[in-house]
Amino acid sequence: MALTIRSAGRDDAETILAFIRELAAYEREPQAVETSAAILAQQLASPRPPFECLLAEEGRAAQGFALYFHNYSTWRGRPGLYLEDLYVRPEHRRRGVGLALLKELARLARERGCARMEWAVLDWNKPAIDFYLKLGAVPLAEWTTFRLDGEQLRRLAEE
Numbered sequence: 001m002a003l004t005i006r007s008a009g010r011d012d013a014e015t016i017l018a019f020i021r022e023l024a025a026y027e028r029e030p031q032a033v034e035t036s037a038a039i040l041a042q043q044l045a046s047p048r049p050p051f052e053c054l055l056a057e058e059g060r061a062a063q064g065f066a067l068y069f070h071n072y073s074t075w076r077g078r079p080g081l082y083l084e085d086l087y088v089r090p091e092h093r094r095r096g097v098g099l100a101l102l103k104e105l106a107r108l109a110r111e112r113g114c115a116r117m118e119w120a121v122l123d124w125n126k127p128a129i130d131f132y133l134k135l136g137a138v139p140l141a142e143w144t145t146f147r148l149d150g151e152q153l154r155r156l157a158e159e
Helices: 010-026 037-045 097-111 126-135 150-158
Strands: 003-007 052-058 061-073 078-088 117-119
Touching (some): 010 078
């Protein structure tokens, strides 16, 4: 059976949540997942969903996903595509699933006039880093990612 890549909809919320949980476990933070299938379904059904998602399937069996959203490049004056999560189930890796998802994302980015695609990868995830380098992706070593969340976000907002 052939691999297909399709856009996810609200009815795919349970599948997306399963992938999110598997990815969190792979990234050594299984307790960090706070979302639910109901939240994901509601967001996907909203007039302006905060994210989009591609599912890689063989038949009806989901093998991987790519969750993404648009950002904006002020210097280029064009949107960009930010890949939040890319995950392929271990038993389907090294079979072209991740590549197929990234190719579809690149196609969508070009179709939508995006200037670039960006994503982050954990520094210990050597298989992913090697894969991205092989595609021609360039690591942005001179940039440091910052994050405010939880108590720090609340505190800053209330100052």
